[in-house]
Amino acid sequence: MEQKIKNMQHSPSVGLLPIDLERIRADFPILDQIIDGNQLVYLDNAATTQKPRVVINAIIEYYRKYNANIHRGLHYLAEKSTEMYEHTRIHVADFIGGVDPKEVIFTRGTTEAINLVAYTWGEENIKEGDEIVITEMEHHANLVPWIQLAKKKKAILKRIPITFCGHLDQSNINEIITSKTKLLALTHMSNVLGTINPVAELTALAKKHGAVVLADGAQAVPHLKVDVKSLGVDFYAFSSHKMLGPTGVGILYGKKELLEAMPPFNMGGEMIREVSFDHVTWAELPNKFEGGTPNIADVVAFDAALHYLEEIGMDNLRQHEMDLTKYAIEHLSAIPGLEIQGPREVEQRGGVISFTDNDLHPHDISTFLDSKGIAIRAGHHCAQPLMSILGKIATARASLYIYNNEADIDALVKALKGMRRYFGL
């Protein structure tokens, strides 16, 4: 029976619609170009994704027809732009599982969203001797703010290790998450290993000890259906540009009680209620955290990206990525000298595929692939501690999204085989 369910989950016919890849690819003008005589193959989606025409057009349309500063003006354009900006907030609230729109704060990106929590909630709540728990697979964005906060407050940073297969090692979890834990900060999906972490399970454990939980969803929200309420987290951060939207827009979801108790982050216009020379009161949520003029045009255009993803359906998107990840891992594994990092089972991972070559440095791999029109990332992926745990100085990383197809993987595999010949291996 279990086997049958597994098979059913794999079959696109059960509640899932096949994806019209040709049509989707045609929606992304950037994909249709030749670079140095090669068709562009874009496999750097974990860094940023390409934008569909509807998103590009939304930016143009905003500046052509609606541009005005929000929340203040008493004219048509100001009302219209405010309405559009706030509409995206409502849409985001719905997209992450139906939270109160007041709990959705716009930032510049995931990094700023996490820093907002570190500088406000962290400053007020982390005390000497408190414990902050992170994982060994964190991106620097969900690591450096906590290292610095722990240093400043004389708090203790503890970490959940990873197993050989790239999962979180929970064998000693009850010694790591304890009554001393004030904060658990973990990534929902690793930007290096692709591992999907058991956020709900670990949150439940942390909550038992009264800790606050922040999840970095930068790699998760673009690829999985995420419901922050069922995850149970207090804070959840992600970025528009990794899910078809413009750069410069991040989202911090925070539980209302926590956000209300926190001091503001950026002081200035928009975030105040009343100001005199000796007294200031803060605006209500979410304005309290959005001091200054925000990135209005890109927030407005992010709405189009959310619509686009909803039209495809996050379940269909996930199925497509699982199928393609499986295909990629199968074919990449067959290349001699190539080592793939992270879990093998596609149910437990996303389409971020880090690999190394026994003989070649990731930068040589990346430069070689670039000469064939293939864009991947090489380096430490802002996860230097993880690199040292993996025993690698760097990895090459191919990462997938909705518009990638088997031809992209075939091109990658063919180029990697040619690469070894080129370097005389």
Add this chain to the structure above:
Amino acid sequence: MSGSLDEMYRDIILDHYRSPRGHEPLPMADFSTGGHNPSCGDELKLAVKIEDDMVKDIYIDCKGCAISTASGSMLAEVLKGKSIAEAKKIAAIVRGMLKGEDVEIPEDLGDIDALEGVKKFPVRIKCALLAWVTFMEGMENYENGSGEATTTSVE
């Protein structure tokens, strides 16, 4: 990409990469130093034996890409047997060349001009620079009398 692949990965570069020179350990080195390129993780160890103001021997071990390995290998080959003054001058010329400065490259520098192709790949210039700036800094510390091992970073 602004250059063609073969301009960077010339045969000479690939030869140095596959069989790097200067791999014989130098137990009696006069100074040893390390270089690190944090953005790509390249690491190298450098040891130099000085005798009568000459660079008597060089040991270099680079854990990095083809370009940083080949560049270090060329350094070992070219600087060995040169006077300290000459070695410093050559290192400064190579650094200038890689940084796109208007420098004249002497003809007797062996394979070094093969590194010129790297200039067309801006993100890779620091790979080629690593060995040379590590040598320069190590030499400076040696001449200033600080025998302690240091680490040079290329950003």
